[in-house]
Amino acid sequence: MKKIPLICIAALLLITAPNIGYAENEDDYSGDERVNRTSFIDVPGDYWSADSIELMRTKEIFNGYDDGTFKPLNDVTWMQTIITAVRMLDxxxxxxxxxPSVSINMPGAGSYFYSDRNDWxxxxVAVALEEGIVKENEYVGGNASAERMWVTKVLVRALNLEREALSTNESTTFTDDSEIIEEERGxxxxxxxxxIVTGKKDGSxxxxxxxxxxxxxxxxDRAHQKYTEWNDPENAFTTNILSKDAGxxxxxxxxxxxxxxxAPYLFGADPGQTEEFDCSSFTKRIFEEHGIELPRVSRNQIEAGLPVPELYLTRGDLVFFDTDVDGIINHVAIYINENSLLHATRTLGVNYTEYTSYWRNAFVGAVRVVEDE
Incomplete structure (x- = not known):
């Protein structure tokens, strides 16, 4: 992968050096230890994030400074966040x-890119706009410190999880949920x-x-692992339900x-019979006939497999909906393709229906319960 010229790196990363200390991370980090050394003079091998720092360097996603430091306690900037996200997506x-003469139509762009400054x-920014990682109504922060919520939004978008985020309306489990803007809670x-971005030790x-x-x-590091897992066939989804021929x-x-x-719809139908079904008795029954046990109700079935982002849905995945928009899963269907679902509905009973905007707008999540060995 190409590198930015040295003068550009200096312009990007020139921020006040921190008073280096090695306090424990405030975030709940539970990643596997993969790297046992670090290339930076201010990041000792036992530093809490040394593995991630070194791995992101080797992947050429997040680099250090020309003097051999990483400056781990410095704030990450708006521009650094954009660059790392673009690099993560290769x-x-x-x-x-x-x-470089391209016009960036975002608030603050005129100041940051004034008179050819920062054209590099x-x-x-242009690629981030094209990919939807940032939006035209967002302010160009340049070398200003990035906030946790904005970084979170960038990574959620980069991983194509924004639709799921926007359809998630319930409160979060964070202790400071009331301080999170309602439109950003998802x-x-x-x-x-x-x-990807978890809470602090105090739950905030x-x-x-x-x-x-x-x-x-x-x-x-966490986002890159998810991106690789969801895009590399060699790292396909795995579940506890394995088959030599999942398809x-x-x-x-x-x-x-x-x-x-x-078959007609009957709420609370017994999955042990096949004369009537509700949505979850239907999915439970047909998977059970092939040796795959599922919980009885939809809100528990979503815990039965590996979570799958909506963008990566494939035939046979279970998709879950909150049609009442009350924060409670109340329907499950089998995903067939981008246009079709197979499920038991109140109006049609067991049948195929179109995967319309009604269902897409009520989408909560999806799981995969069958995967190749």
Whole structure:
């Protein structure tokens, strides 16, 4: 991967050196220890985030300074956040190809890019805009310190989880939930759900707090692991339900479901019989016929498999909805493709329906319960 010229790095990273100390991280970090050394003179091997810092350096996602330091206690900046997100998505070459004369239509862009100043950074911002990582109505923070909530939103968008975040309306479990803007709670909830940006030791989220470079290396490490897992066939989803031919097993489950088409809907139907079904007795029954045990109700079935972002849904995944918009899962269906669901509904009983905006707007989450060995 290409690197930014030294003069550009200096312009980007020139911030006051911290009074280096090695206090324990305030975030709940539970990553596996993968790297046993560090290349930076101010990050000892036993530093709490040394593994993530070194791994992000080797992946060329988050670099240090020319003097051999990383400055782990310095705040990460707005621009550094954009650059690391673009690099995580392996889009840096595209950023380098952007014409520096391009206009960036965001508040604050005129000041940050005034008179050709910081033109080297335009490519990163332009790509971030194109990919939806930042929005045109957001302020160009440049070298200002980035806040935890804004970093969270950037990473959620980079991982294509924004739709799920925007459809998550309930309160978070953070102790300072009341301090999180209502429209942003979904981002915090989704980031926490996937283990990307978690709470502080006291259970708070602190949306307006700054995030240090050490903390940024940690959350970028987590985000990169998710991005790799969800995009690399060699790191496909795994669950406790393994099959030598998952696709064939899913086909059998769906064929069994089709055999019950036309069965009427009955709330609370016994999954031990096949004359009537409700949504979760239907999914429980057809998977059970192929040796896959599921909980009885939809709000528990969502815990039965591996969470799958909506963008990565595939045939046979279980998709869950909150049609009452009250924060409680009240429906489950089998995902067939981007246009079709197989499920038991009150109006049609067991049948195929279109995956319309009604369902998309009520989407809460999805799980995969069958995976190749």
């Amino acid at each position: 889009l840096e070459d595209r950023a380098f190809a952007v014409d 950074a335009k490519g990163y 981002y915090a909830a989704v980031a926490n759900k996937y283990g 989220f602190q949306p307006d707090a700054h995030i240090t470079r050490a903390q940024m290396a940690t959350v970028m 064939a097993l899913v086909d059998k489950v769906i064929k069994t479901g089709e055999s019950y088409q036309g």
